[in-house]
Amino acid sequence: MNPEWIWGLIGGLLIGLGAAVYLLGNGRIMGASGILGGLVDGSGKSEAKERLAFIAGVIVMPLLLKPLIAPQAATHLTSDLAVVIIAGLLVGIGTRIANGCTSGHGVCGISRFSLRGMVATVFYILAGGITLVLFRHVWGLI
Secondary structure (H helix, E strand, C coil): CCCHHHHHHHHHHHHHHHHHHHHHHHHCCCCCHHHHHHHHHHHCCCHHHHHHHHHHHHHHHHHHHHHHHHHCCCCCCCHHHHHHHHHEEEEHHHHCHHHHHHCHHHHHHHHHHHHHHHHHHHHHHHHHHHHHHHHHHHHHCC
């Protein structure tokens, strides 16, 4: 039996735990794109330290925990850095268009039974699936 699915489950649980701690800690819904977007566009200047701490935690904690918890876990990312950068930019643009992101809509929205969050989640999953089919199977890029 291939137990790799367990890492996805653990990751999801950790994201949910982080969202709960963020909500309990400051009374706001965790949306990673909104937190980062507020730093980029300057709308979150008053909470810049909190936002930077969140972003630093998202980047640093996996780097610290991976060797301890899951040294054998691997991703299936492409080795083409340009594809990763373009994908990141497209996700960022999409989250701004949708006024939210996977953590804001998917994790926090669905857990609050938000119709808007549920609809957004369905559409970003569909868009991701279509993008994967196009890039991998139609155009052969990844």
